[in-house]
Amino acid sequence: MIDLPLLSTGELLRGIVDEVTEIRARDYAVMQKIAELNRRGAAAELGYKNLQDVLRHAVRWDKNTAKRWVEQAALLSSEITLTGSEVAARLPIAAAAAAEGAVSIDHVAVVAEAMKTLPAEREGQMVDYARQFAPAAVRVLGKRLIYALFQSDPEPRDPEPESARNRLTLRQSKTGDWKLAATMDALTGAKFATLLDPLAKPRPTTAEGPDPRSLDERQGDALAELVDLTLRADQLPEHGGEPVTLTLTMRYQDLAEQIGAATLDNGEPIPADQVRQLACSAGIIPMVMGSRSQPLDVGRRSRLFTAGIRRALVARDHGCAFPGCHRPPKHCDAHHVHHWADGGDTRVDNGVLLCRHHHTLIHRSGWEVTMEHGLPVFYAPAWLDPLRTPRRNQLHTAA
Known part of the structure; x- marks a missing residue:
């Protein structure tokens, strides 16, 4: 028995990493057994409707957990056809990583979701990322790879009416307070957030303690200050020593030819036609970029x-x-x-x-x-x- 107090902090953390890796490898072994039960038709043999119901009784999983394990087992295991030939796993690279204990069942689920749309050659990139980061970050990568794959597709011919994209409900209550609710398109929302953000930061900690305001309260105060700033158009909030700037990045050739999309600084894609419209009333700062x-x-x-x-x-x-x-x-x-x-x-x-x-x-x-x-x-x-x-x-x- 290891005396834990004698271990250094680094040794304790390394031990956790190693043991979680072993747990994930054992999870993969469990999925292989589940896949084998599925191949041999164990549910029918035991008188159940499906394998999920068998597992719910066998290991006391709830319905969603049992379904997830059966689905992941099918993705990571080879299949036997009616003629007796073996077909490789649908996610072979993810299967190899799961066998090592490098990725979890949650990672596999995220990779599988992205690979429904991405070409097979992207599986390696997704799994490499899953080896380093949490499932939420891998999901973001998958979404951005998918968008990159289709960003040059033509825009729909019948876009949503402009009046339905930006909406503002503004009402004054009997007490004199104003209440508002708004819906903004991606570009307008990004510009609004860029203006609001530097004004909504927590106040510096003082002798009285940190800023007690919640995020909603800080943003409400920031909106009030933004109204005052708008009335004094020569005074604008700053970011990094310059007036508020919304940054869009795209290839100049794409901008000129109105194809593809630009990327806002929050990662949101903006079609080229909207970028050209924005450029008519905004300053453009060209930069010479390397390869x-x-x-x-x-x-x-x-x-x-x-x-x-x-x-x-x-x-x-x-x-x-x-x-x-x-x-x-x-x-x-x-x-x-x-x-x-x-x-x-x-x-x-x-x-x-x-x-x-x-x-x-x-x-x-x-x-x-x-x-x-x-x-x-x-x-x-x-x-x-x-x-x-x-x-x-x-x-x-x-x-």
Whole structure:
């Protein structure tokens, strides 16, 4: 029996990782047995309607759990045809990863859902991602890969009427208060959120403690302040040292030819025709990009990250660069990869966008970030990944 108090924190975490891996491998072994029961028609043999009902009684699973295990077992196991020949598993790469204990049944479910639409050659990419991240992050990657696959398809000929896309209900109550409810299309909503976000941040902690307001209260106060700012059009909230900017990224050729789509800084795709309309009334900041989408010449050297350098980081990172994070640029700080205090310069190739959570993590934990070929690359602490495998955030670049 191991005396747990004698183990270091890293040893305890490594032990958890190893044991969860063993549990997942045993889960895969269970699924193989379930698949074999299904192949031999065990439900009919035992007088049940289906195998889910057998398992509900055998291991006391509820209906949805039993159904999920039977479905995943079918995806990860080979099948025997009526002629006796063996057909490979529908998700062979996911099956191999599950056998190793590298992915869970929840990961398999997410990969299977995405692979209903994605071509077979994308299974490897999905499983590689599942080996590193939680099912929710893998689901986001799958959605973005699917959108990238079909983004150049022609838009529907009969779009939803414009009047139905943006709606605002504004009513004044008998007490004099106003109540409103709104529905916005993707582009309008993104612009509104971009304006509201810097005004809705929690107030700095004081001697009286942290900001006591809830998110809804902060956003309500921010809307009130936004109304005042609108009445003073020469005073606008700022992000990163410049007036509020909504960033869209797309190839210039696609913009000119009105094909494909642009990507908002929150990852939302916007059709090219809407981008062209927006460009008629918005400033356009061109950037020269390299073959790996790294900005080549924006901004200038300064102790603090200037607006020009931040624009370049937004164009390159598209949001928090930490692997698996989907936070948009407006929620990110610019971080010196080689710290300023240690002699690092303020340059595009020494900066990376990180959300507040991951910015703190980089400063205080065993995670490390380096710049390789002009792009940020992350390395997990040894307890999480003894091989220190390089990682990048694929969510922002999936499309």
